[in-house]
Amino acid sequence: GFYGQCFGEEAVEVIKDSAPVDKRKLDPNKAYIQITFVEPYFDEYEMKDRVTYFEKNFNICRFMYTTPFTMDGRPRGELSEQYKRNTILTTMHAFPYIKTRINVIHREEFILTPIEVAIEDMRKKTQELTAATNQEPPDAKMLQMVLQGSVGATVNQGPLEVAQVFLAEIPADPKLYRHHNKLRLCFKEFIMR
Numbered sequence: 001g002f003y004g005q006c007f008g009e010e011a012v013e014v015i016k017d018s019a020p021v022d023k024r025k026l027d028p029n030k031a032y033i034q035i036t037f038v039e040p041y042f043d044e045y046e047m048k049d050r051v052t053y054f055e056k057n058f059n060i061c062r063f064m065y066t067t068p069f070t071m072d073g074r075p076r077g078e079l080s081e082q083y084k085r086n087t088i089l090t091t092m093h094a095f096p097y098i099k100t101r102i103n104v105i106h107r108e109e110f111i112l113t114p115i116e117v118a119i120e121d122m123r124k125k126t127q128e129l130t131a132a133t134n135q136e137p138p139d140a141k142m143l144q145m146v147l148q149g150s151v152g153a154t155v156n157q158g159p160l161e162v163a164q165v166f167l168a169e170i171p172a173d174p175k176l177y178r179h180h181n182k183l184r185l186c187f188k189e190f191i192m193r
Helices: 002-007 044-049 114-133 140-150 159-166 174-192
Strands: 012-015 031-034 060-069 083-095 104-112
Touching: 002 012, 002 031, 083 114, 104 114, 114 140, 114 159, 114 174, 159 174
Parallel strands: 012 031
Antiparallel strands: 060 083, 083 104
């Protein structure tokens, strides 16, 4: 709305998805704004120092957003063809800052293969389940929601589908053995929880 008032409503266009933008396809006479959701990004060693909620949300200059994609160009597909692009942005100054907008000085991307996406999802489900079971005082509604979301998933494929797609047979490619074992360990942890 603000930029529409500045430049005219027809001169401002919002890019709604997080996919990489091809600048050659953009109209040079228009202003484009790409909006996406980011979350704070920390390396494993940083998490040892950032224990409290405040520490995890203060003095942050690295953020991450994910973009799902398939090799044929669609954003979503079957489990076996679902890739994920993780983009890490580093800002010039740490948030919170005097200004609400800060320049991005570094951008880093890495792509997760379908089995790595499945491993990440299973780890996330296990963490949610652990948090729900260890909550003090116990919250039965929260536990029920987490269980329904992870075991009886109706919208996204649940753990059963993941197991059938990736663990039904040992992969022919030796490079995938490590991921196959990681996923098996994720399921072991999930079942234990």
